[in-house]
Amino acid sequence: MFVIIMEKTMEKKNKKIKFLGMRVIKTVIAVYLCFLISFIRKTSPFYSAIASILCMQNSHDNSFKVGKNRMIGTIIGGLYGLLVIVGIDYINVELFSPIYYLILSLFLIPIIYTNVYCKTASSTYISCVVFLSITVSHIGDASPTIFALNRIIDTLIGILISLLINKTL
16 A cells, blocks of 8 residues: 555655646736736726636636627626616615615625626636625725716726737747
8 A cells, every 4th residue: 555655645745736827828918918018008907907817717618608698798897886876875875784785795696696697607606706896995086976987998898808818829
């Protein structure tokens, strides 16, 4: 038994460690392009860079599937987030109060239902994440509406860059 364990340990040591595969290189290029575009647009590169990382897969087909789900989820979550921040402002609900959090929690129902209705259940999680990132993290910004729209645009930029890089390299 001891000999078998030692042989397996030695086999593992003899295997070469891959360091830089094409997926790593493509991811680095995609993130850098997101940084450059954000620099030109004078926005934060955070959302586009994250989207490009998450969408970079081992093949263009897999990246396209992930990117499509992320794009659909971002649009649904972003539109609901925009609706809520405009509505909250209109009805004058105090931000970050128990009633505010109740409204946000209840809005997860139509977000989830919209994804299921559109037959895009696999994008539900990202719809909820985008919605909450808009309504919880940045509602106090000078212009929450502009913030929400920019988050949608930033994420779409990251997805498109990732798909383009994965297709061409």
